[in-house]
Amino acid sequence: MGLLWWILPALAGLVGLMLTFAGLGRLFKLRVVAGGLRFLFGIGFLGMAGIGTFFGLNLQTYERLTYERPVARISFDAVADEENAFRVDVDLAGGETITCFDPGDEGEPCILSGDEFSLGARVITFEPMANMLGYDSVYRLEYIEGRMNRRYNTSSVSEATSNGLALSDNPGLDVFALAREQGNRVGVKGNQFGSAVYAPMEDGLAYDIIITQQALTVEPANAATRMRLNAEQ
Numbered sequence: 696m697g698l699l700w701w702i703l704p705a706l707a708g709l710v711g712l713m714l715t716f717a718g719l720g721r722l723f724k725l726r727v728v729a730g731g732l733r734f735l736f737g738i739g740f741l742g743m744a745g746i747g748t749f750f751g752l753n754l755q756t757y758e759r760l761t762y763e764r765p766v767a768r769i770s771f772d773a774v775a776d777e778e779n780a781f782r783v784d785v786d787l788a789g790g791e792t793i794t795c796f797d798p799g800d801e802g803e804p805c806i807l808s809g810d811e812f813s814l815g816a817r818v819i820t821f822e823p824m825a826n827m828l829g830y831d832s833v834y835r836l837e838y839i840e841g842r843m844n845r846r847y848n849t850s851s852v853s854e855a856t857s858n859g860l861a862l863s864d865n866p867g868l869d870v871f872a873l874a875r876e877q878g879n880r881v882g883v884k885g886n887q888f889g890s891a892v893y894a895p896m897e898d899g900l901a902y903d904i905i906i907t908q909q910a911l912t913v914e915p916a917n918a919a920t921r922m923r924l925n926a927e928q
Contacts, residue, residue: 759827759908764788766834766904768916769814771807773898780808781896785839785862793839793862807841807896808858814839814904815891816911832908836862837889841896895923 765788774780783805785793795805815837821830840859847853892913894902900923901916915921 759829760823761908762826762831763905763907763912764831766816766836766906766911767814768901768903769812769839770901770916771812771896771898774806779810779843780806781841781898783807783812783839783841783896793860795860805839805860807839809841809843810896811844811893812839812841812896813857813859813891813893814911814913815889816906817887818890818906818910819887820909826908832906834890834906834911838862844895895927897923 767788768784768786770784770786771781772784774782785805787793793805816834817837818832818834820832838859838861840857842855842857846855890910892904892911894900894913899917900920902920903914903916905912905914915924
């Protein structure tokens with residue numbers, strides 16, 4: 696559909712140019728009526744082509760600035776005879792699956808404890824004009840953790856614990872730090888920051904993690920999750 700908004704203005708512009716030049720040719724031959732009509736129709740088609748082009752640019756702006764990509768699907772299954780313990784499967788958008796590799800238990804899903812999970816990433820974003828030119832935000836997943844929702848109190852600063860798994864290693868060259876410190880020199884003028892999402896962790900729940908041009912977002916991935924989140928509203 697997006698391509699159609701460029702094809703139609705191009706055709707209108709081509710017809711407009713043909714009619715305009717045909718009209719001018721007849722006007723030069725003093726065929727005023729025929730030349731004038733063709734010239735006016737040509738100008739009209741050129742005007743429609745211009746309007747269509749601006750409309751297409753406007754649509755492209757909306758599409759590029761609101762562009763979203765899947766990051767991962769996270770699903771939970773309760774561990775039998777353990778309270779607030781869940782096996783978690785993290786299926787990345789590229790087809791990989793994150794698993795825990797404990798001695799003697801290789802390949803088993805990770806187990807998180809708590810009643811909610813959090814997933815965080817480092818995100819590098821670009822200016823809106825760069826988004827329109829095709830530069831999309833980039834990310835590196837940092838961690839997934841389990842924790843209790845009510846882990847603090849309102850009367851004083853309190854201590855809390857969490858449990859989780861790192862989702863990436865230090866590759867040696869920290870691109871995130873480089874973009875933050877030197878980005879303006881190489882054309883990366885967006886923001887560099889951490890982004891995290893969190894949601895309830897229960898048996899049978901599943902979530903889709905999405906990256907926008909600005910940050911991570913989370914959406915329910917099955918009916919049970921939608922019902923659980925709607926019950927909180």
